[in-house]
Amino acid sequence: MIAQRLMKLNVALASLAFAACVTINVYFPAAAAEKAADQIIDTVTSGGSATGAPGPAAPKTSPSVPPVSSLRRGAAADELPVLLVAAGRVLELLVPAAHAQAEANLDVSSPGVRAVTASMQARWGELEKYFASGAVGMTSSGLIELRDQGLVPIAERATAKRLVSEDNNDRNTLYAEIAKANGHPEWEADIRRIFAQRWVQRAAQPGWYYQDASGAWKQK
Numbered sequence: 001m002i003a004q005r006l007m008k009l010n011v012a013l014a015s016l017a018f019a020a021c022v023t024i025n026v027y028f029p030a031a032a033a034e035k036a037a038d039q040i041i042d043t044v045t046s047g048g049s050a051t052g053a054p055g056p057a058a059p060k061t062s063p064s065v066p067p068v069s070s071l072r073r074g075a076a077a078d079e080l081p082v083l084l085v086a087a088g089r090v091l092e093l094l095v096p097a098a099h100a101q102a103e104a105n106l107d108v109s110s111p112g113v114r115a116v117t118a119s120m121q122a123r124w125g126e127l128e129k130y131f132a133s134g135a136v137g138m139t140s141s142g143l144i145e146l147r148d149q150g151l152v153p154i155a156e157r158a159t160a161k162r163l164v165s166e167d168n169n170d171r172n173t174l175y176a177e178i179a180k181a182n183g184h185p186e187w188e189a190d191i192r193r194i195f196a197q198r199w200v201q202r203a204a205q206p207g208w209y210y211q212d213a214s215g216a217w218k219q220k
Contacts, residue, residue: 028190029106036106036178037191037198040113041141045203046118059195110181116174128162136218137209142175143168143197147209171195 080121105153108117127144130136136144144150144164152160175195200210204220212218 026093028184028187030194032106033191033194034198035138037195038107038202040108040174041195041198041202043117044124055138064207065074087190106178108178110177113174113181115172116177120167120170120174123163123170126159127163127167130163131208132205134209134219135160136164137211138196138199138204140196140211140215142192142199143171167214 105112127136130146130152131138133151135146135148137147139145144167146160146164147155149160175188175192176185178191179185200220204210208219208220209217210220
C-alpha cells in the first residue's frame with residue numbers, strides 16, 4: 001500500500017515539474033529581449049563589435065533534498081507527510097529555476113545576427129544626418145521611414161531612399177534571425193516590438209522624429 005502511494009507521488013511530482021517547465025518556457029522573455037536589443041543597438045550606433053550576449057548567471061546552490069530512494073524500505077505511513085514536505089521543497093527549487101531559464105539572455109551571436117548587425121553598423125553613420133535633419137524618422141514597427149524628402153537636398157534623395165530601404169531590409173532580417181536563432185520563430189513580432197521601443201529610447205537623439213503607438217510623428 002505504501003509503495004503504491006509512493007509511486008503515485010513520484011508520478012505526480014514528475015508531472016508537475018514537467019508542466020511547470022513547459023508552461024513557463026513558452027512565455028516571451030521580454031527582459032532578455034530588451035538586453036539583447038540594447039546590445040545590438042549599442043553595437044550599431046557606437047561602432048562596437050557584435051558579440052554574443054553575456055551568459056546567464058551561475059545557478060544558485062540548491063539545498064540538498066534526500067532522494068525518495070534513500071527512504072527505508074517499507075516506510076511507515078506516518079512518514080508520507082515528510083515526503084510531501086520534501087516534494088514541496090523540490091518544486092520550490094524547480095519553478096524558480098524554470099523562471100531563470102525563461103529569462104536567460106537571448107542568443108544574438110548567430111552568424112545571421114552578426115552579419116546583419118555589421119551591415120547596419122556600417123550604414124549608421126550615413127543615416128545619422130537624415131535623422132538629425134528630420135527627414136528620416138523611426139517608426140512604431142521597428143523600421144525607419146523617409147518622412148519628409150523635402151528636407152533632403154535633391155542630389156541626395158536617391159541615396160537617402162536607398163539607405164532607408166537597405167536598413168529596413170536589414171531590420172526585418174534582424175528580428176527574424178534573432179527569433180530563429182533562439183528556436184522561437186513565433187517571437188519575431190515581440191522582438192520587433194521591443195526593438196521599436198529601444199531604438200527610440202537608446203539610439204534616438206533629442207530632436208529626432210519617431211512614431212508613437214498611434215503612428216503619429218513626434219520629436220524626442
